[in-house]
Amino acid sequence: MRNAFADEITKLGREDPRVVMLSGDIGNRLFDKFKAAQPERFFNCGVAEQNMTGVATGMAMNGLRPFTYTITPFATTRCLEQIRTDAAYHEVPVTIVAVGAGLAYAGLGPTHHACEDLALLRAIPNMLVIAPADVWEVRAALGAVLQQDRPAYIRLGKKGEPVVHKGPLPDFRIGKAITVEEGSDVCLLSTGNMLPEALKAAEALRAQGVSARVVSFHTVKPLDEACLGEAFAGFRLVATVEEHSRIGGFGSAVAEWRVDSGMAAGARLLRFGTPDAFFKKSGEQEYAREQLGLTGHQMADAIASALA
CATH class of the missing domain: 3.40.50.970 (Thiamin diphosphate (ThDP)-binding fold, Pyr/PP domains)
Known part of the structure; x- marks a missing residue:
C-alpha cells in the first residue's frame, strides 16, 4: 500500500x-x-x-x-x-x-x-x-x-497486502461501499486491509454451505447508510471485520447507526476486531491475527457457530 x-x-x-x-x-x-x-x-x-x-x-x-x-x-x-x-x-x-x-x-x-x-x-x-x-x-x-x-x-497497511480488485476503480466514491462478492445468508462488512481475510472467511463458509456477501467499507466516516440498511434487512447475520479495537471503530460505528436508525429487527450483528487490551506478545501481523481470532478460518467458525 x-x-x-x-x-x-x-x-x-x-x-x-x-x-x-x-x-x-x-x-x-x-x-x-x-x-x-x-x-x-x-x-x-x-x-x-x-x-x-x-x-x-x-x-x-x-x-x-x-x-x-x-x-x-x-x-x-x-x-x-x-x-x-x-x-x-x-x-x-x-x-x-x-x-x-x-x-x-x-x-x-x-x-x-x-x-x-x-x-x-x-x-x-x-x-x-x-x-x-x-x-x-x-x-x-x-x-x-x-x-x-x-x-x-x-x-494504510504497510506492504505486501494482497490485491483484491482487478484494476482501477473509476466509480470509487467516498462514503459508497463496494460489493466484492455476492452472497445470500450472511454479509461481511470489511474495512481496511482485512478484506482478504474476509474473503477467506467467505470461502470457508461456502465450504460449510453458507453463502456470504463480502463488502469493502473503505469509508468509515461517512458510512454508506443505504448499504447498511440493505444488509440488515436482507441477511440473517451481518459481521463487521476490522484490525482495530472493537471499542469505537468501524463495528461500533455500524452498531451506533443501527441504534440511531431505529432498525431493531433484522440481521444479528457480529463484530470482529481486537480486544480492549494491548497486544504484548512477540510476533508479526499474521501471528497477531491468529492470536486474536482475526484470520479467515477463525471468523468463519465464529460465524457458523452464531448461525447454528
Missing part, C-alpha cells in the same frame, strides 16, 4: 501544483520520485509530527493541498490536538496519511500498534475517515480526497 501511495501522490503532484508532501522523517527513499519531480513541494519535517500537522494546516489555509505521512500512532495519537484544533476546527483540506495501521507493525510492540485511530479520528467533527483495502482503493481514495475541501484521514 505504501508504494502505491508514493506512486499515486507523485502522479497527482505532477497534475496538481497545490499538492504538497510532508513526511515525519520516514519514507525518504519512498518519495524519491516525488522529490525529483517537485523538490520544492516535499518537506521532511523530522520527528516532529505535531509541528508537521500545524505546518500542513497553514499550507491548507493558503490554498495548498498538503498530505502528511508517517507511522500511524505518530500521525494520529501523537498529534491529535493539532488534527482536531488546527485542521478539523478550521475545516481545511489537510490529508493525514498513516502507514502501518492496525497490527501491521506487530513485531515492533504496542508503541507501533494502531488499534485506536479510527475511534479517535471519526469522533472529530469535519473529518473524513478512509481505510482502503488494497492498492487500487489507495489510488482511488487519493484522487477522491482531492475533490473534497475538508480534512481527511487515510489509513
